[in-house]
Amino acid sequence: MDKIASAALKIDLLKGICSEKEYSGNGMGNADTTGLVTKDYDWKSHNLLITSGEYAYPYATGMKTGFTDEAGDCVTATAQKDGISLIAVIFNSEDPGRWEDAAKLFDYGFENFGFFTLAQSNTSVGEIGLYNNKASDGNTLNLIIKEDISLFLEKTDVGAVQTDINITNDEYIYKSKDESNADIKIKAPIEKDIELGTVKYSLNDETLAEAKIYAEKSVEKATLIEKIGYNAKKIISKVFSINGLITVAAGIVGIGVLVLIVRFFFNRTRVPKSRYKFKTNKRRGRRRF
The missing domain is CATH 3.40.710.10 (DD-peptidase/beta-lactamase superfamily)
Known part of the structure; x- marks a missing residue:
């Protein structure tokens, strides 16, 4: 009815x-x-x-x-x-x-109950990391929608609504070998308002609304010098991280142990010197003790 x-x-x-x-x-x-x-x-x-x-x-x-x-x-x-x-x-x-x-x-x-606006048109619904971009563009890119998301909800449920962002434009997806799907980045160059994926609003595993997401601004590709600087910075940050310092320390200890082992075996294989000294009488041509 x-x-x-x-x-x-x-x-x-x-x-x-x-x-x-x-x-x-x-x-x-x-x-x-x-x-x-x-x-x-x-x-x-x-x-x-x-x-x-x-x-x-x-x-x-x-x-x-x-x-x-x-x-x-x-x-x-x-x-x-x-x-x-x-x-x-x-x-x-x-x-x-x-x-x-x-x-x-x-x-x-x-x-x-009432209508609640969860997101407004042309506002950010989240951000994603950038890869291969100019440093002046920052490390992240805001993702915006082109429509209002207004839902009829129980007041106590508003805070429980989950927002999930899904990047589906394969042309811009970058994911390194050691990163999970949750850590994907968007690779430059990127055009403003390019469609990148969708945002989904759900409550108790039920989808309430879904909208397309777009790049808030254009992002330029990094220059060769910036790439070199980025990779150098990445290597240094890894070396001087806690894990990096532990690795370096372990390497130093390992080299030290290896040196000690080599010296030990080298000393074992050397011919020991005699406790007796032999002198030669050049005039008589014979030895004496």
Whole structure:
């Protein structure tokens, strides 16, 4: 019933009819009644939410009451406040229950739900690292959208909405061998407003909205000198990082140990000197002890 009501509200004629509190006339309206027998009517709405009685709801706009043996007294009610339209469907609720139940549902809806703008057109929804770019362009690039992202949410859920950025333009994707998909970068040159991928908004694993993302600005390609400087800086940063210093220290210790081992075996293999000294008598040509 809520889906039928939602579709009906999109038709202005039906929306107007369902909001009528009373209709008086002969049933022919402004049509020519010459030669016809007509009867005057005075119809009053059975929907007490839109009348001026005890159960009137100040923001009610319609819609339809009903009754069947299986469903009992029913009402599909509509209300509008501060640009928000709500639909309440009540089954098998005897009067005045259906009016009271609908009013409680509307109060809860208006109090706890609303439209929230998560992102505006031409604003950044995230950033991504740059590769092979001029230093003057910085290390990151802002990613923007070209439309507003406004969602109807429960107020307590706004902070729980997750934002996921997916780069799909393979022409600009750079990923080094030692980096995961989460650490991909965009390689220069990059043109402003080039489409790079999508941003997705989700809640409890349910996708709420999705939009295309674009480069906020143009990024120029790095010069040869900048590339050399970048690679040198990268090597130095690795060497003087904690892991780099540990590696260097381990290398020095390893070389020291290797030197000690070589010296040890070298000394073992040398011919030891005799404890005796031999002298030669050049005149007599013989040795003495």
